[in-house]
Amino acid sequence: MKENETAKKEAEKMLAENLGRIKHKIVIISGKGGVGKSTIAVNLAYGLAVQGKKVGILDVDIHGPSIAMMLGIEGKRLNVSNKRAAPIKVLDNLYALTIASLIPDSDDPVIWRGPMKMNVIKQFLQDIEWPILDYLIVDSPPGTGDEPLSVIQIIKNVDGSIIVSTAQEVAFLDARKTIKFSRKLSVPVLGIIENMSGFLCPHCGKKIELFHGRGADKAAADFGIDILGKIPFDTNIVKTSDTGRPYIYDFNQAEAAKEMKQIVDKIIQKVENK
Numbered sequence: 585m586k587e588n589e590t591a592k593k594e595a596e597k598m599l600a601e602n603l604g605r606i607k608h609k610i611v612i613i614s615g616k617g618g619v620g621k622s623t624i625a626v627n628l629a630y631g632l633a634v635q636g637k638k639v640g641i642l643d644v645d646i647h648g649p650s651i652a653m654m655l656g657i658e659g660k661r662l663n664v665s666n667k668r669a670a671p672i673k674v675l676d677n678l679y680a681l682t683i684a685s686l687i688p689d690s691d692d693p694v695i696w697r698g699p700m701k702m703n704v705i706k707q708f709l710q711d712i713e714w715p716i717l718d719y720l721i722v723d724s725p726p727g728t729g730d731e732p733l734s735v736i737q738i739i740k741n742v743d744g745s746i747i748v749s750t751a752q753e754v755a756f757l758d759a760r761k762t763i764k765f766s767r768k769l770s771v772p773v774l775g776i777i778e779n780m781s782g783f784l785c786p787h788c789g790k791k792i793e794l795f796h797g798r799g800a801d802k803a804a805a806d807f808g809i810d811i812l813g814k815i816p817f818d819t820n821i822v823k824t825s826d827t828g829r830p831y832i833y834d835f836n837q838a839e840a841a842k843e844m845k846q847i848v849d850k851i852i853q854k855v856e857n858k
Contacts, residue, residue, distance in 0.1 A: 599710040599738070606640070606717045608855050609739050610774065613766070614748045615758025617726040620779040621748040623825050624815070624844075625723035626654045628746075630830040631848035633678040637718040640671060642708060643682035644735050645725040646694050646701045652684035656828025661685055668713040679715060681708055702734040709738055719855075727758075728765040736769050743855050744774035746812065749800065751778055751793070756803050763807050773809045774854050776800050777847060781814035784839060791816070813847040815840050 603609075612628070614621040622645070629641040643651040652658045655674050662669040662685050671679035683694060683704065696704075714720075722739075724732040736742055745766040749759035759776070766773050778800040782791045804811050818840040824831040832844045 595710055599706075602709060602712070602714045603739060603741075605714055606720045608718060608743045609720045609722065609741070610743055610851070610855070611722045611724055611732060611736060611745045611771070612748060613724045613728075613732050613745055613762045614726050615760070615762050616749075616755055619726075619748050619750050619755055620821075621726070622650045622654065622723050623821060623831075624746075624748050624777055624779060625721055626651055626825070627830065627832040627844050628848060628851070629678060629719075629721045631832045631844055632719050632721075632852070633675055634833060635848060635852065636677070637852075638677045638716065640679045640681070640714060640717045640720045642720060642722045642735075643680070643684070644705050644708070644722060644731045646683050646696060646704065646731060648725060649682045649684040651680060651723055652682050653828060654825045655680050658684070658690065658828065662712075668711065670713050670715075679717070681712060698730040701730050705731065705734045706738055709735075728761060732765070733769070736771055742771045743858075744772040746774050746851075747776045747803075748779055749776065750780050751800060756800065760803055760807075763803065763809065773807070774851060775810035775812035776804055777812050778814040780817040783817040810850075812850050813843045815843045815847075 612621055612625040625641065629639050632639045641651060643649050657672050657674060657680060660672050662672065671681040672685060674680050684690065687694070722735050724735065745762070747759050747762050749755045763773055782793050784791055800811050800814065816839055818835070818838055820835050820838065821831045821840060824834055832841050835841050
């Protein structure tokens with residue numbers, strides 16, 4: 585019994601020490617899949633790193649991890665230091681952790697129920713030796729289920745959530761639930777990002793609306809929250825995601841990249857000046 589109590593206290597101590605090394609924690613969530621949430625999470629992490637911040641990105645999408653490919657670390661395994669694993673170093677000031685780094689074959693499915701997922705998320709935050717970070721960006725799977733709930737309950741003092749959606753009304757029907765989810769868990773909503781917000785014709789420069797609707801504007805008005813930005817669709821975002829390159833850096837003069845950089849500035853202002 586004493587051994588169990590000792591182990592529990594040691595685990596709690598490790599978790600507290602890890603979280604104490606991270607200044608700001610932000611959770612990226614969406615109501616439904618296919619809105620580009622992970623792409624946004626990765627580029628925001630890169631954007632913060634470019635600003636000189638020391639950043640970690642944690643992928644808690646257990647069943648469909650994608651940030652390893654987007655960061656160009658597919659196939660890399662966790663580094664072991666002093667008998668504790670460390671996140672994968674992407675840049676000198678950018679670190680990443682994903683279940684994909686623990687699966688031998690990327691084609692293998694993870695067939696787990698809720699308790700197992702919560703346990704591995706806790707291990708990610710407790711047993712992994714995180715460095716001192718200015719920001720931890722948490723990329724959650726779509727919806728308001730086990731993973732975002734677990735990570736928020738484990739971290740406890742999350743600085744805020746960012747809601748990602750497209751302009752489509754049906755997408756914001758689900759996105760509105762994530763706003764209420766955040767508020768029920770006492771997590772401030774930093775704002776909404778409307779992704780794939782139109783497409784600029786490469787020939788005439790005219791903006792073409794891919795998804796008709798005013799979901800972001802209506803949700804922002806109804807709930808009294810900010811729209812952090814509206815990112816236009818760019819085929820280069822798809823290409824860079826598939827090749828593990830940072831779009832926000834490689835195409836920094838593109839309209840979508842400029843919008844991403846403005847969003848990063850707003851996040852820093854909201855989080856660091858509150």
